[in-house]
Amino acid sequence: xxxxxxxxxxxxxxxxxxxxxxxxxxxxxxxxxxxxxxxxxxxxxxxxxxxxxxxxxxxxxxxxxxxxxxxxxxxxxxxxxxxxxxxxxxxxxxxxxxxxxxxxxxxxxxxxxxxxxxxxxxxxxxxxxxxxxxxxxxxxxxxxxxxxxxxxxxxxxxxxxxxxxxxxxxxxxxxxxxxxxxxxxxxxxxxxxxxxxxxxxxxxxxxxxxxxxxxxxxxxxxxxxxxxxxxxxxxxxxxxxxxxxxxxxxxxxxxxxxxxxxxxxxxxxxxxxxxxxxxxxxxxxxxxxxxxxxxxxxxxxxxxxxxxxxxxxxxxxxxxxxxxxxxxxxxxxxxxxxxxxxxxxxxxxxxxxxxxxxxxxxxxxxxxxxxxxxxxxxxxxxxxxxxxxxxxxxxxxxxxxxxxxxxxxxxxxxxxxxxxxxxxxxxxxxxxxxxxxxxxxxxxxxxxxxxxxxxxxxxxxxxxxxxxxxxxxxxxxxxxxxxxxxxxxxxxxxxxxxxxxxxxxxxxxxxxxxxxxx
Numbered sequence: 001x002x003x004x005x006x007x008x009x010x011x012x013x014x015x016x017x018x019x020x021x022x023x024x025x026x027x028x029x030x031x032x033x034x035x036x037x038x039x040x041x042x043x044x045x046x047x048x049x050x051x052x053x054x055x056x057x058x059x060x061x062x063x064x065x066x067x068x069x070x071x072x073x074x075x076x077x078x079x080x081x082x083x084x085x086x087x088x089x090x091x092x093x094x095x096x097x098x099x100x101x102x103x104x105x106x107x108x109x110x111x112x113x114x115x116x117x118x119x120x121x122x123x124x125x126x127x128x129x130x131x132x133x134x135x136x137x138x139x140x141x142x143x144x145x146x147x148x149x150x151x152x153x154x155x156x157x158x159x160x161x162x163x164x165x166x167x168x169x170x171x172x173x174x175x176x177x178x179x180x181x182x183x184x185x186x187x188x189x190x191x192x193x194x195x196x197x198x199x200x201x202x203x204x205x206x207x208x209x210x211x212x213x214x215x216x217x218x219x220x221x222x223x224x225x226x227x228x229x230x231x232x233x234x235x236x237x238x239x240x241x242x243x244x245x246x247x248x249x250x251x252x253x254x255x256x257x258x259x260x261x262x263x264x265x266x267x268x269x270x271x272x273x274x275x276x277x278x279x280x281x282x283x284x285x286x287x288x289x290x291x292x293x294x295x296x297x298x299x300x301x302x303x304x305x306x307x308x309x310x311x312x313x314x315x316x317x318x319x320x321x322x323x324x325x326x327x328x329x330x331x332x333x334x335x336x337x338x339x340x341x342x343x344x345x346x347x348x349x350x351x352x353x354x355x356x357x358x359x360x361x362x363x364x365x366x367x368x369x370x371x372x373x374x375x376x377x378x379x380x381x382x383x384x385x386x387x388x389x390x391x392x393x394x395x396x397x398x399x400x401x402x403x404x405x406x407x408x409x410x411x412x413x414x415x416x417x418x419x420x421x422x423x424x425x426x427x428x429x430x431x432x433x434x435x436x437x438x439x440x441x442x443x444x445x446x447x448x449x450x451x452x453x454x455x456x457x458x459x460x461x462x463x464x465x466x467x468x469x470x471x472x473x474x475x476x477x478x479x480x481x482x483x484x485x486x487x488x489x490x491x492x493x494x495x496x497x498x499x500x501x502x503x504x505x506x507x508x509x510x511x512x513x514x515x516x517x518x
Contacts, residue, residue, distance in 0.1 A: 004139075004140070005138045007131075007135075007151075007154050007155055007156050008156065010131075010134045010135065010138055011156060014134060016130065016133075016134070016468070016472075017468075017472035017475070017476065018129075018130030018131075018133075018134075018468070018471055018472060018475060019130055019131060019134060019475070020158070020472065020475050020476040021158035021159075021160075021475060021476065021477070022158075022160065022476060022477025022478075022482070023477075024477070024482060024488070024489060025158050025159055025160045025161075025477065025489045026159040026489040026490055026492070026493045027156040027157065027158060027159055028118075028119075028156070028157055028159040028493055028496060029153060029154060029155070029156060029157070030112070030152060030153050030154070030155040030157055031152075031153030031154070032496055032497065032500055033114055033115055033118045033119040033157070033159075033496060034112050034113055034114040034115065034119065034124070035112070035113045035115075036110055036111070036112055036149045036152055036153055037077070037078070037105065037110060037111045037112075037113070038089075038105075038107070038110050038149050039056075039078065039105040039106045039107045039108060039109045039110065039111075040074075040075065040078050040104070040105065040106065040107060041106075041107045042055060042070050042072070042074070042104065042106055042107070043072060046070055046071045046072040047068055047069065047070060047071075048068075048069045048070070048071050049067060049068065049069065050069070051069055051071060052069035052070045052071035052072075053069060053070050053071075053074065053103070053104055054066050054068070054069055054070075054101055054102065054103035054104065055068045055069055055070040055103060055104045055106055056080055056086070056098065056103040056104060056105055056106055056109060057106045057108075057109070058088045058089070058090055058091070058106070058108045058109050060103075061086050061087070061088045061094045061095070061096055061109060062094050062096050063099075064096065064097075064098060064099025064100070065099050065101070066101075066103055070104055074104055078104050078105045079102055079103070079104060079105075080098050080102065080103050080104070080105050080111055081098070081102055082098055082099060082100050082101070082102065083097050083098065083121075084097065084098045084111050084113070085097055085098075085111065085112045085113070085114075085121060085124065085125055085128075086098055086105075086109055086110070086111055086112070087109070087110050087112060087128070087132065087147070087152060088108070088109055088147075089108045089109060089110060089146065089147045089148070089149075090108050090144050090145065090146055090147070091144060091145060092136060092145075093132040093133070093135060093136045093145070093147050094132075095125075095128050095129055095132055097125060110149050110152065112124070112128075112152070117162075118162065118492065118495070118496050119157070119159075119162075119165070120162070120165040120166060120169055122169040122173075123160075123165040123166075123168060123169050124157070126168075126169070126172055126471060126474065127157060127158065127475065128155075128157075130471070130475075131155045131157075132147075135147065135151060135155075144412075144413055158475055159489050159492065159493055160477065160489060161482075161483075161486035161487055161488060161489050161492060162486075162487065162492055163483065163486045163487070164477075164480065164482065164483065164486055167480045167483075168474050168479055168480055171474070171479050171480050172470065172471075172474055172479070175470050176467065176470060179463055179466060179467055179470075182463060183460065183463050186456050186459055186460055186463070187460075189452075189456055190453065190456050190457075190460075193449050193452055193453050193456070196449060197446060197449050198397070198398055200442060200445055200446065200449075201393060201396055201397040201398070201442070202397055202398050202399070204393060204397070204438045204439075204441075204442045205393060205394050205397045205399060205400075205428055206273075206276075206428075207275070207276035207279060207428075207430065207434075209438050209441055209442065210430075210434050210437050210438045210441070211276070213434070213437050214276060214277070214278070214434060217433065217434070217437075218278075219278045219431035219433055219434065220431075220433070221431055221432065221433075222278045222280070222431055223275075223278055223279045223280035223428075223429040223430050223431055224280040226280075226429060226431060226432060227280055227282050227286065227429055230282075230286065230287065230387075231264070231286060234264070234286075234289055235261055237289065238261055238262075239258060239261070242257060242260075264283060264285040264286040264288075264423075265283045265285040265286070265423055265424050266283060266286075267281045267282055267283040267286070267424075267426040267427075268424070268426060269281045269426060272426060275428060276430070278430065278431050278434070279428055279429065279430045279431075280428075280429050281426050281427070281428060281429070282426070282427050282428075282429045283423065283424060283425065283426060283427065284379070284391065284422060284423050284424070284425040284426075284427050285423035285424065287381060287387055287391060287427060287429070288379045288380060288381060288391075288423065289380050289381065290378075290379075290380040291377065291378065291379050291380065291419055291423060292377070292378050292419075293348075293374055293376075293377060293378075293419065294308075294371065294372040294373045294374045294375070294376045294377070294378065295308060295327065295331060295371055295372070295373065295374060296373075296374040297327050297328065297329050297331065298327075298328045298329070299325035299326055299327055299328060299373070300325060300326060300328055301324075301325055301326070302326060302328075303324075303326050304326060304328075305326045305327035305328060305329065305330070305331070306326065306327045306331050306333075306338075306369055306370070306371055307321075307324045307325070307326050307327075307368065307369075307370050307371075308324075308325055308326065308327050308370075308371050308372060308373050309324075309339070309345060309370055309371070309372045309373065309376065310325060310372075310373045310375075310376070311347055311350065311355065311358075311373075311375065311376070313360075314345055314347060314358050314359070314360040314376070315360065316360075316446070316450050317359065317360050317361065317389075317392045317393065317396055318360050318361075318363070319345070319360050319361075319362055319363075319366075321366075321367075327371070331371055333369075333371065335369075337371070338369040338370060338371055339362050339366060339369075339370045339371065339372065339378070340362065340365075340366075340380075341362050341363065341364055341365055342361075342362065342380065342381045342388045343361070343362040343378055343379070343380050343381070343388070344359055344360070344361045344362070344378070344379040344380075344381065344388050344391055344392055344395075345359065345360050345361075345362075345372055345376045345377070345378060345379075346358070346359045346376065346377040346378075346379060346395065346422065347359070347375065347376060347377075348375055348376060348377045348416060348417050348418070348419070348422075349375045349414055349415065349416040349417075350375070350414065350415060351413055351414055351415070352415070353405055353408060353410075353415045356404060356405070356408050356415045356416070356417055357395055357400065357401065357404035357405075357408075357417060357422075358395075358396070359391070359392040359395040359396065360392060361388045361389050361391075361392045362388075363389070377419050377422065379391065385432060386432055386435040386436050386439060387429075387432075387435070389435075389439050390429075390430075390435045390438075390439065391427060393439065393442065394427050394428065399428075400425070403425055403426075404417055404422075404425075407421055
């Protein structure tokens with residue numbers, strides 16, 4: 001949906017400080033000091049990944065690079081140069097300066113070119129994100145939020161004297177350069193820790209982590225024998241439930257009732273790698289006794305109903321009971337339907353593919369009865385000793401991630417893995433003793449990794465807060481002193497509007513040049 005609140009109302013209600021201005025400054029509409037060019041609807045049939053002219057799409061705004069090319073004819077008006085200021089018109093309304101390679105401006109992205117005699121492009125680059133974030137927060141949405149170029153043009157920017165704009169930019173660059181360098185180092189460390197976690201999970205589920213241990217500890221029960229036992233006990237539990245139902249109904253079991261047992265899906269092992277001695281391939285379905293979707297009832301932070309776990313509660317393969325929401329109506333569940341030790345919650349749908357398949361296991365009895373939201377799946381492990389923890393480790397590993405990402409469906413900006421598809425996933429199954437050893441070693445190291453990541457996250461939040469305070473000072477006129485020799489902002493605004501009026505009286509339409517691709 002589109003933005004409907006006025007810019008003046010947003011500025012008046014702002015609590016961030018990023019939309020403020022000094023008392024001696026003026027405000028000016030963005031369209032009064034800059035031209036706005038919407039991207040063109042280039043024919044997707046002419047897109048390429050190997051040849052043509054680079055094509056800038058909305059997903060490329062922040063990265064500054066593109067891997068898409070256009071092979072058709074194009075209007076040179078839509079060529080974006082390095083350093084041009086861009087705004088994504090859907091989703092989060094991201095803005096940034098374009099990277100090092102000229103590219104064509106695709107639809108749903110706009111280019112903003114300020115008249116630098118009146119408004120510094122660098123100053124605009126610092127100012128604009130706060131207004132776009134405020135517009136985004138006030139744009140209703142059922143699916144994807146949309147931004148119009150008219151709304152962008154209507155933004156009432158702070159207008160300091162032109163010389164003061166330059167001084168502010170110089171001071172911001174001085175203060176933020178070290179801060180941004182520190183943030184870049186923190187993010188690089190964050191990325192290395194994520195890579196290290198993946199390497200550890202990979203080593204665990206491939207058997208490298210316990211290779212030395214395995215040589216000196218032959219299993220009393222192999223993975224194949226464990227799987228046979230799981231399947232046998234799985235069937236026995238099903239038969240016991242069926243007999244209990246017949247007894248409850250006062251009926252004798254009909255002939256051939258055992259033949260109705262739903263056999264779990266066999267793993268498709270074609271093309272799969274060889275396993276360490278004593279390991280076996282199983283399907284997720286074979287290791288899961290029960291599986292189900294969550295509730296779709298509305299939830300709120302008012303703690304009247306049953307707590308309902310959501311995606312934010314799935315953290316580092318563990319259940320995080322912070323930031324809870326509660327069902328606004330009675331769930332009417334039986335005791336066995338609530339979460340219990342051995343259950344695994346899996347994210348089944350999200351706009352980010354990296355979150356689909358994220359899992360956490362319930363390791364201990366929860367303090368009260370908890371249920372889970374409909375965008376999560378519950379897998380109830382057959383063997384609760386270690387198998388549920390092993391499953392969640394496999395889902396988090398590169399093998400589990402790749403399998404899910406290949407099979408996740410995509411629609412309307414959302415990625416989804418169905419329960420029936422997920423249950424067909426092949427999962428390696430070591431002997432129980434080796435699972436225990438592997439998980440014990442893995443958890444010690446991963447707990448330390450998590451602590452480092454949390455420390456980095458705190459530092460990133462502190463840096464973001466510091467950056468915000470610097471920008472607030474800049475936009476409120478407190479970062480650099482006002483110079484009485486500067487042309488007043490009121491005079492600058494009068495010149496802007498005089499030139500705009502003169503331009504409207506003399507402007508004539510110009511033809512556009514069409515260029516063939518090289």
